[in-house]
Amino acid sequence: MSGSVLVVLTAPGGTIDRGSLEALTFAYALASSHGAALEALVVADPATARRVAAGLGPPFVATALIADHATLTVDHPDGWAAVIEQVIAAREPITVVGSGTERGNDLLARVGARTAMPLAANCVAVEPAGARYRVTRQRWAGSLLEDAWLDARVKLLTVAPNTVAPADPAALGTGASMETISPELSDADLAVHVTSREASQRGGISLADAKVVVGGGRGVGSGEGFGDLEELAGLLGGAVGGSRVVTSAGWRPHADQIGQTGLRIAPDIYIACGISGAIQHIVGCKAAKVILAINTDPDAPIMSVADYAVIGDLHAVVPAISAELRRRGVART
Amino acid sequence: MNILVCVKRVPATGGRIVLTADGMDIDVRYLGFTVSPHEECAVEEAVRIVEAQGGATAVLTLGPPAAEEQLRDAMAVGIDRAILLETDGRDWDPVATAGAIVESIRAQEAAGGPFDLILFGNESADSGGFQVGIRTAAALGRPCVTGVKALQPGDGAVLARREAPGGGWESFELPLPAVVTVKEGINLPRYPSVPGRLRARKKEIERSTPAWTAGGLEKIVLRLPKEETTAAQIIGRGPEAAAAVVDLLTKIGVVDG
Numbered sequence: 001m002s003g004s005v006l007v008v009l010t011a012p013g014g015t016i017d018r019g020s021l022e023a024l025t026f027a028y029a030l031a032s033s034h035g036a037a038l039e040a041l042v043v044a045d046p047a048t049a050r051r052v053a054a055g056l057g058p059p060f061v062a063t064a065l066i067a068d069h070a071t072l073t074v075d076h077p078d079g080w081a082a083v084i085e086q087v088i089a090a091r092e093p094i095t096v097v098g099s100g101t102e103r104g105n106d107l108l109a110r111v112g113a114r115t116a117m118p119l120a121a122n123c124v125a126v127e128p129a130g131a132r133y134r135v136t137r138q139r140w141a142g143s144l145l146e147d148a149w150l151d152a153r154v155k156l157l158t159v160a161p162n163t164v165a166p167a168d169p170a171a172l173g174t175g176a177s178m179e180t181i182s183p184e185l186s187d188a189d190l191a192v193h194v195t196s197r198e199a200s201q202r203g204g205i206s207l208a209d210a211k212v213v214v215g216g217g218r219g220v221g222s223g224e225g226f227g228d229l230e231e232l233a234g235l236l237g238g239a240v241g242g243s244r245v246v247t248s249a250g251w252r253p254h255a256d257q258i259g260q261t262g263l264r265i266a267p268d269i270y271i272a273c274g275i276s277g278a279i280q281h282i283v284g285c286k287a288a289k290v291i292l293a294i295n296t297d298p299d300a301p302i303m304s305v306a307d308y309a310v311i312g313d314l315h316a317v318v319p320a321i322s323a324e325l326r327r328r329g330v331a332r333t
Numbered sequence: 334m335n336i337l338v339c340v341k342r343v344p345a346t347g348g349r350i351v352l353t354a355d356g357m358d359i360d361v362r363y364l365g366f367t368v369s370p371h372e373e374c375a376v377e378e379a380v381r382i383v384e385a386q387g388g389a390t391a392v393l394t395l396g397p398p399a400a401e402e403q404l405r406d407a408m409a410v411g412i413d414r415a416i417l418l419e420t421d422g423r424d425w426d427p428v429a430t431a432g433a434i435v436e437s438i439r440a441q442e443a444a445g446g447p448f449d450l451i452l453f454g455n456e457s458a459d460s461g462g463f464q465v466g467i468r469t470a471a472a473l474g475r476p477c478v479t480g481v482k483a484l485q486p487g488d489g490a491v492l493a494r495r496e497a498p499g500g501g502w503e504s505f506e507l508p509l510p511a512v513v514t515v516k517e518g519i520n521l522p523r524y525p526s527v528p529g530r531l532r533a534r535k536k537e538i539e540r541s542t543p544a545w546t547a548g549g550l551e552k553i554v555l556r557l558p559k560e561e562t563t564a565a566q567i568i569g570r571g572p573e574a575a576a577a578v579v580d581l582l583t584k585i586g587v588v589d590g
Contacts, residue, residue, distance in 0.1 A: 012499055075503075078476075102463075103498060105456075106479045109464035113471035118428050118549030121463045134553070139460055144350050144359070146460070147553040192476045192505060200500035208500075212587050236587060244370075247518065254482070254518025255496060260458070261370045261517040268587055279346060290585055292578065293565060308581060309565035310574040320572035324579045330588040 004062075005031035006093040008084065010043045010074075010103065011052045019099030019159075021166030026159040027097035028060050028167070030126055034094060037062040040176070041087060043080055043107075045073065050178065057173030064176040069183050075194035077103075081110035082189040087181065088115065088154055095133075100158040108158050117152045122160035126150075133157075141260040141283040162266045162287035205239050207256060212238030213267045215258055215285065216246055219274020219295065219314055223251040228318040229273055235325045237332035241265065243281045259284035273314040277302030294318065334388035334486060336379040337441070337448040339434060339466070340372040340407065342400040343459040356554045359459075368403050370517040371454030377522040378515060379452055380411035382486055388449075389413050391441070395433050397422045401538055408533035409525035416441065416539045424460075428548025431468035436543065438473065450491060453514040455480050470512035477512040478505045482519045 007027035009020040016024075024040075031038040040061045042049035046068045053064035065087060072079045084096060084107070098108040100122040112119035124145065125136040133150040138160045150157065200206070207213065214233040216226055226240060233240045240256065247257040258265055260280040270288035274295060275281060282305055285291065293306035294314045303309055310317050325331040344364040351360040368376075379390045392407040394400045395418040404415035418433050425433065442448060451473075453466035463479075470477030483494040490508050495516075497503045507513070525533075568577040582588045 017498075101498070102455075102480050105463035106467065109462075109467040110471070112428075112464060113431075113468040116428075118426065119462070119464055120550055122461060136556075139555070140346065140350065140458065141461060142558065143346070145556045145558050147556065149551040149553060150549065151551070152549045188474075192478060192507065194503045195506045196504045197497065198502040198504075202500075206500045208498075236582070238587075248521070250521070257518070269582070269585060279349070290581075291565075292581065298567070303565045305563075306565035307563055309567050310569050310571075310578060311567060312569075312571040312574065316572045317574060317578075320575035321578045324575040325582075325588065328579060330579070330583070332588065 003034075004037045004039045004091065004093045005034065006039050006041060006087065006091070006096045008041050008043060008096065008098040008104070008107065009052070010099070011048065014044070014048050014051055016052060016169055017099070018166050019101040019104055019161055021169060022161065022164050023097050023099040023104070023159045024060065024167040024172070025164045026123075030095060030097065033128060036094060039063040039065060039091070039093065041065040041067070041084065043074060046180065053176055053178050054174060055169065055172055057175035060167065060172050061176045064178050066178060066180045067183050068180050069185055071190055072183070072185060073193070076190050076192065077106060078110055078192050079185050079189050080107055081114055082185050083181070083183045084111045085114045086183050093154060095155040095157065098158045100160045104158050108156050112156050115154070117154060117156055118150060119156040119158070120148065120150045121158050123157045124160050124163045126157065140279070141264070142286075143279045143283055161264055205237065207239040207241050207258075208263055208265065210239035210265075211268045212236040212271070213241055213258070213265055213269075213288070214238055214271045214273065215241045215243065215275055216252075216273050217243040217275030217281070218245045220246065220251065225315065226251065228315060228322070232271070232318050232322050235322055235331035238267070243275050243278070272302055272306065273318060275302055276300045277305065334382055334386055334449045335446060336382060336388065336390045336450045336452065337438065338372070338375045338379045338390065338392045338407065338412065338452045339469075340368040340376065340392060340394050340403055340454070341457045341459070342366050342394060342396045342403045343368065343457065350557065352555055352557065356556065357552070358555070366399070366402060368406070369454045369456070369458035371456070371515060373522045374517050374519045375452040375454055375515045376407045376410060376412060377520045378484060381520065382450070382484070384411070386486065391416060393434065393437060394418065395425060395430055395543070396420060404538055405533045405536075406525065408536055409529040410523055411529065414536065414539070419540055419542045420545065423545055424552050425545065426548035426550040427462040427464045427468065428550070429546045431465045431472065432546060432548070433543040434465065434469050435472040437541065438469070447510055449509045450486070451475075451510070451512045453512070455514045455516045466512055466514040473512070475510050475512050476507045477514070478507060479514040481513050481515045484513065484515070484519065
């Protein structure tokens with residue numbers, strides 16, 4: 001529909017992910033400010049997409065678009081970029097909004113490349129100003145904000161993670177009209193695709209999804225030193241992560257890095273142990289609801305972002321917390 | 334294998350970011366410069382592949398004349414040659430940046446044969462646009478995978494692995510020539526040796542001066558985010574604080590009271 005706002009939703013396993021729910025919040029507010037309808041493209045196979053679309057409706061989403069193609073799967077990034085390119089050509093939306101996750105930025109960048117239009121990645125705010133948008137976007141993973149003009153026929157933007165409240169998936173209504181589209185995809189559109197998958201070798205809850213994260217920094221001292229943190233995380237049903245120092249030193253695998261070049265987490269509580277608090281780490285953990293710092297140095301930079309602090313040696317404090325959890329019988333094991 | 338790595342000179346901010354009075358730039362008077370950790374890893378990966386299989390490596394940047402420093406850093410760890418697309422220090426947006434890089438790659442390839450592999454960092458450390466590698470690949474008509482944490486070059490193809498969003502790994506098999514953006518963790522970059530630094534200092538750098546273009550995303554001003562600083566409330570000292578910590582965990586509902 002001409003003049004609409006299009007939001008791109010991903011739904012791994014049939015559930016709309018957090019990044020997409022945040023994009024929905026953002027896109028709905030933007031559509032409202034234009035007095036425009038919000039349309040959603042569900043990036044999933046047609047059966048899954050219809051199931052997801054059944055949980056969308058007014059006042060949020062007017063129309064859900066489902067792409068039906070014999071070969072296209074969620075594992076074809078250029079294929080989905082081609083779908084969005086064709087949706088843009090056919091429906092002329094004002095704006096396409098995606099999530100600012102790794103995959104969301106990847107997809108919208110591919111759309112930008114195909115359509116030769118600019119992309120404002122990781123926006124936190126947008127203000128229509130005539131034919132242009134004045135966007136506020138994150139630089140340095142959010143340690144710095146940039147106000148910029150986004151000037152294009154169709155505005156492409158992604159929403160920085162953890163900066164707007166995700167839409168409540170149970171309150172998205174029902175009854176969006178569903179339109180099935182049949183994209184025309186070339187061999188080149190389908191050339192890049194996932195050829196194999198490996199499940200995670202590590203059990204337990206993933207760092208990205210954990211409600212409790214216990215993080216370690218230089219103060220942990222060694223790979224073995226993480227035993228205390230593992231124990232506490234285990235008792236809390238949480239996961240262990242580390243700062244860049246820790247993964248660069250090989251104390252933890254790189255996948256455990258929290259920070260600008262690693263993961264951005266948003267747990268209920270982040271327990272930062274022996275972490276001084278370099279910017280590059282803070283941008284990865286500042287979306288935590290509560291930050292508790294355990295550090296020998298009361299003047300460490302982490303103290304200016306932490307809500308609570310315990311001053312002391314983490315190798316004495318952390319085992320004492322584990323012991324107290326056991327003593328009270330409240331450990332989650 | 335013939336490999337090109339693209340990098341970007343950025344200030345090494347480390348602590349707090351301070352802006353210039355007009356808010357248009359980071360105040361870099363007291364800062365050193367570097368490239369993103371992702372790009373350090375891209376450089377290292379290129380050097381390792383060519384050490385193992387033979388071939389040639391080049392590093393390219395779009396930046397001010399001083400970006401020569403980052404090119405020499407790359408040559409100090411083993412990159413063969415360097416290309417500097419000189420700017421007057423103005424910001425180039427992602428569309429314009431990719432455009433200048435593509436033009437340079439076409440000229441390089443016309444003169445010296447194709448690059449089998451073009452590596453980028455997953456995103457630049459400073460502007461974080463997440464798109465220059467993808468735009469470059471699209472303009473050259475080459476396949477591209479982002480966020481790669483393991484690369485296995487084979488005969489006419491490269492296997493690229495990256496972490497899957499829900500945990501685990503996903504792999505792509507890309508026919509060469511291809512473009513890959515890598516993430517920190519793909520390797521542990523080496524430090525430059527003294528002879529490496531000396532060699533790098535003497536090398537010629539190919540220079541050209543592309544014309545600035547507007548790409549549709551134009552910086553108005555930079556701002557520091559509102560400080561969400563709270564002086565942390567100290568709830569205890571040493572192991573005696575354990576009870577207060579468990580009280581806190583109970584209060585916020587992560588353990589049952």
